[in-house]
Amino acid sequence: MNGALTLQFLKPHNKKMLCKKLSFLLQIHSYSTQFTENVFKYPLNSVQCGTLLQLFTNTKSFKKGKQLHALVISSGIILNNTYLNSKLSAFYAICGSMTDARILFDEIILKSSFLWNFLIRGYACNGFSLNSLLLYREMLSFGQKADNFTYPFALKACGDLMLVETGRKIHCEIVICGLEWDIYVVNSLLAMYLKFGDMGAARRLFDRMPVRDSTSWNTIISGYTKNHDPVEALSVFVLMEKSGMRLDCTTLLSILSACADLAAVKQGKEIHGHVVRNNITLSNNFLTNSLIDMYCNCNSIVGARRLFEDATRRDTVSWNSMITGYNRSGDAFESLRLFCQMVLEGAGPDQVTLIAVLGACDQITALQFGMSIHACIVRNGFGTNTVVGTSLIDMYAKCGSLCCSCKVFDEMPVKNLVSWSAMIVGFGLHGQGREAIALFHEMKAKNIMPDKILFTSVLLACSHAGLVDEGSKIFYQMAEEYNMKPGLDHYSCMVDLLGRSGNLDEAYAFIKAMEVKPTTNIWATLLASCRVHRNVKLAEIAAQNVFDMNTKVVGPYICLSNIYAAEKRWDDVERVRSMVRWKGLKKPPGCSFIELDKVVHRFLVGDKSHEQTEAIYGKLEDLSQQLKEAGYMPNTSSVFYDVDGVVKEKMLWDHSERLAIAFALINTGPGMTIRITKNLRVCVDCHTVTKLISKLMGREIIMRDAHRFHHFRDGFCSCGDYW
């Protein structure tokens, strides 16, 4: 059958058929060696081409549209054909090929509003917001009136570029031309104001709307969610339900996000009920994934897992949501297990998966596992990805391999502010404050503007290294040179910097002069410094401030108790302990991790559950003996209880990091580096013992505690006993 002949008799509404036939015809034209001859044999008129282009535009069939373009050029029907040229320009704009769209657009003399709108839309929706606004202005200067199809995209461009003043000006133009309450225009205005973070303006507009559709409700709800006001999002959602407006998929996604932010499991479950009752999940993976995320955020990892296991279809986002959920709940082991299962089932990891898994590795210092992920990253073509690279820098630094962090950082083709920050944090964690400051200056020399988080990273690095003068200078630079008001994190770094370096009175004066109300964290930081410098009087002031804020964190109580214990004030120790009991607080047990052949072993304080327990305690006995012969005297000030000195000493040898070190000494070859992670800060005596073991056994021991890294080598620690 001849395609072209059949085409002549097809009714225009039979588009599917028409499309099939014309695709066939196009194939002939495209691939025939006698291209020109065929065109003349099966000519298309401009109306048929227009109909076809419309179809290709709607389905974004770029290749087919381009073929048709070639065909109409060859056949000569495009010459001076404004109708077809406009359709073609619109087609290219929708497909995101803006250069092609613009070439055709510029050739058209009589431009319809349809054409202007398509180009403005094309620019706005394909990442060329500025071009979109320039064309919008050009349209007006040509005397062409903007209409209800123009404004949504001009507003989208303003929102994406955060051009607040321009956006408001266009809003005025919309009011003048009487289109303010056009449902598409006003919904676009709402979307623009929420991008500006101006929920007040968005809400005023929303409240005055004569007619609202589901998009209006969804836009305002997602606006509150995105602008970190999930409470208001939920309250508008209740109004939406009362108004009788149908809840669609977008509504449910936005509100689930608000429930997740609020950890509002009750409301989240109600949405889940609605989804099940309406059988919505079956056709939509987005909702299942959002529900998984909501349960994870509400600390209901079991509920999330059940949904995940029951899901008929799992996509990469489902896996990612679950893996991220385990990370957030602190179960990095399950997160890594799930990742292995994902790979085994053939689900391809994406950027998000890899970032999440690297996050799990740094939670438990799984360096070997992290290295395998690095290989997987390179294999899957993410080796040059900035976000993934930044996660690698962070993972290596937190797993104790600063040199690998530096290598990744140096070899990164494109670095952004976060990458610089991650590297600075890495130097800080390992006590290399001067290197962190040098990198900060190098970054500034490249005209990269630091933000508040970057200042926190640099100040933290200064505080870990005790660089008081340098840190103070940077702190004041923040306001003077960069016009940034310090936040609580910056104040906290400064208190730590001043306090731990022994300037306790200055740290106290600094807190009293702060422009914002000090938090428990800031007083707790001062308290920790008081413990280091044994200043009981100031410690009591700091502790009282913490306790007045009714903290649920046990750390400050332990700290004060340790301060009293060091002074042998046992009555006060008992008084603090009874406060802890009365408040129902519990000290988390000390816990250390060590990775051996990609398996992470965990030891609790006094742990006897490991299969090598006998050998481990035997090794500790040996070590204790050898250390004593080398002149070691135990420092029992870290022991919380008023018990006999021998018992105290025995308690110290139960500390989890010592069990992990003994295990490592038994299971690794001579000279091999030992890497340990501890959930709490390392105590004074364990710090001394580890230094001595490093010398005695000729081993480098890299220990990550709750705050930083210690590199023990030949009897010394990289922190210079400053931690």
Place this chain on the structure above:
DNA sequence: TTAGGGTTAG
């Protein structure tokens, strides 16, 4: 020809 949605590095 128009607006709104899930996982994501310091």
